Amino acid sequence: MKRKTSAVIKEHKELAKGVYSIILETLLAIEAEPGQFAGVYLRDGSRILMRPISVCDAAGRELRMVYRTAGSGTEELSTYKAGEELEILGMLGKGYDISKLKDKRVLVLGGGIGIPPMLYLAKELKKVGTDVKAVLGYADDQTFLKKDFEAVCDTYVASMDGSTGTKGTVMDAIKENGLEADVLCACGPMPMLKAVKEYAKEHDMEAYISLEERMACGVGACLGCVTKTVKEDPHTHVNNTRICMEGPVFDAKEVEI
């Protein structure tokens, strides 16, 4: 059940420059599915809206999120200490349908700060015996979470500056390593998601992508966070659907990006 709740920060540390890992103790962890996100509230009362952050991992009562400081809100968050409380709204959005992916060959693709949510997906797929491989795209050699992925599945790396792995993007790494799959699951910057959508179309593959948009409510009430869809959306019956409800994970064929 969705709710706003107070979680306790168990661990909070910097993984790479400006990239933080926060582990929360909360019962919401039990409900968390790969691809879902939580809304993080800040203490500074002038910051009234939650910050949407994806689930990076969940086990028992522990919920892990990994975020990049992108502005004043996430800067404030990065100063919070272990032992303190954090207000969150969760679990939000519709995640991945594991049963649909289970018996396929899956490539999980993460680009930049789109890498964290793919860890939980890779783990859950591995758990049910899926043939899953990860391809991670970084800017440079600050390869946060790489070891976590390597502990789960075969992991390939690309970096834009060529300092580690394939020089270029995750798409370059797929080509260089001759990786084949039935399904692509991707989270990352828009150009990457567009490339994934295109690649899947060319190769007649399935693709699921996680979209981002500015949010106010996170629960489908404000209609702030829509994306253009091919078919009529279930809420308004127009071609605009709510990322916080019908997403953030979408079948790439069904959204116009």
Place this chain on the structure above:
Amino acid sequence: MNIGVKIAGVEFKNPVMTASGTFGSGMEYAEMVDLNRLGAVVTKGVAAKAWEGNPTPRVTEVYGGMLNAIGLQNPGVDVFIERDLKFLEDYDTNVIVNVCGHTVEEYCEVVEKLNGTKVSMYEINVSCPNVKEGALAFGQDAKVLEETTKAIKKIAKKPVIMKLSPNVTSIKDMAKAAEAGGADAISLINTLIGMKIDIYKKKFVLANKTGGFSGPAVKPVAVRMVYEAAHAVKIPVIGMGGISTAEDALEFILAGATGVSVGTANFSDPETTLKVIDGMQQYMLKYGVDDINSLIGAVG
């Protein structure tokens, strides 16, 4: 202790309602908020046909508030009656439907279709700043507002609340115009027109350039306008704009509001409405207020 109020003949179990557009049709929040406890659920604006709304980004945070330019995305009145109203029928609360349109005919079409339903009241949104043709135009000219109110009143079979825009020179004149047109009540404030610029990209943050400003930061403006409007007319006033605590709500009531709506604060805490109701009762207990009605307009 009585916290019930009456607006245009409709009984409210308490004065607290949701502000249009911030609570969906109640469905979206029902798993977190017991809708039965609310004075009313005020729905998102509904038009005659489905509206796509504006391009994104549609929302952004600003200091102590937010800007929105949703552009009234809505499924149209037919889907709304079939789905949203059906859902709300199971709850023991008033349902106030917020109505939007590009033309007077469109407002009337929606009202006509809703006449046969169990809706308690209509709230006519003549004040949305985010839609190009119409909407705000009806709410910024006193003469047009009066005529629009008259046209809707002619066909409405439920009490009509005219929702006023704060983006006017004289809120008193607008309140009087709504009253002269036969409005049963007025509600205010809708959002103030704002803008945010991304100094690094040198671009507007919202695709629509401007957006409606709401949230805690607008409260002093809203309280002043509710006070002025309430003293200009005899019909009841529903006050809103930045309410996030019981103390905020009480300010509006003392300024002259009979009902109060919680909007943007639902995003900060989905249970805000319930906390406002509880807090009001605590205030009344502590300060020996037997009837909430004795506080309405009691400032001075």
